[in-house]
Amino acid sequence: MSAIRVLLADDHHLVRTGFRVILEAEDDIEVVGEASDGRQAVDLAARQRPDVVLMDVEMPGTDGLEATRRIVAADTGPAVLILTTFDRDDYLFAALQAGASGFLLKNGTPEALIDAVRVVARGDALLAPEITRRVIATFARPGAPTGGRADGARLSELTPREHEVLVLLAGGATNAEIATALFLGEATVKTHVSRVLAKLGLRDRTQAVVYAYEHGVVTPGA
Template structure:
C-alpha cells in the first residue's frame, strides 16, 4: 500500500482528496494535517510514502514544511498541490525539495497517477508546469566549466537526457535496454556526481548546464 498524508488547511479539500484516493486499492490515507507544522510532525510520526502539501497554510506554509521534511532525510516524496498558478511558488517548491507539483484543478486521475509516480521514486510536474520550467531555462547558457558533467559516463549522460525528457525508470530501462535495477544505480550516480538532491533538481540542472534544450 502507498501511504499518503494530506496537508491542507481546508477540511473540505482534505475530504475530497481522501475520497478520491480512497477509491484506489493500492493507496491508503494514513493521516491529515491542517498546517505546515502539523505536517512535519505527522510525517515524523506516521512515515508516509507521499505527502500531499498545500502551499498557503497557517502557522507554517507548505514550502517551509517541505524543506524541513526533505532536510530530515529518508522521508517521503512531497507533492505540492495548490490553486495558485504562480512561478514563484513553482520554483520555491522545487528548491525546497518537492518531487512533484500539480494544480488543484487537475483531474482526479492525474492526482492518483501523481501519487503513484512519486511513490515509485520518480518526479512529476504537470504538463503546463513543465512548459514553464523549460521556458525559464530557454536562454543562452553562459560559458562555464562543466566539471560536473565531465564526471558522467556516456551511459549516465544518456540517463540524464532521459530524465530531462520526463522518463520514468521503467521507460529508461526499455529505451536503453537495461534492467530497472541498473537504471536506478545509474540515476543514483548521476545525482551524486551532479550534486543534485533529487530527480527534479537533476532535470533543472540538465537545462541549466545545456545538456538538453527546451523543445529538444
C-alpha cells in the same frame, strides 16, 4: 505489498475530505493523518512517517513551502507532492527548490492525483509535460541562470552512457522510455539514473531536469 501511507496537509477541511475519499477508494493507498497547517504537517510527518505528503502551499502560520523544506530535510523524510489552486511560476520553482517531488494543480482529475501519489511513492519525481515546458521556458529567457555552466567538475564524472541518460531525463522521459531509446533494461536504467543523481548531488529527477538546463547539458529547442 504494504499500502502507500499518505499525509494530507491543507487548511480546508472539505478539500482534505475530498482527497481522503479519492485516495482511500484505492486498495494500495492509506491516509494516515491530516494537517491544517504547515507546522502540523511537519509534526505529523515525523510521528506518522508517511510515504507521501500531499502539501498545499498557502496555509496559515508555516506555509507549505517551508513545511516541505523541513520535511524533506529529515533523514527519513517522505516524498512531498505539492497540490495548489494557484498556477504560479514562483510557487512552482520555490517548491522544486524546497525539495518537492511533484507539483499538481487542484483542478486535475482524481486519476491524476492517484497516479501522482504512486509515482512519487516509488521514488520518482512527477514532472508533467506542461511543467517541463515551464522549466525549459524559464531557462530560455534572457538573463536566465547560467552560472552553473562553468561547473564542469561534476558533469565530467558522468560516463557517456550516464550523460545520455541525463539528456533523456531532461526531456521528461520515463525509465521505460529511456530503456527503449538506449536499448537497455529498465533495471539498468534505474541504476544509471541513481548514479547520475548521486554524482551530481541531486535528490530526484525533478532536480535533474533543472540542473540539465541550468548547466547547459541541453538547451531549449534542441
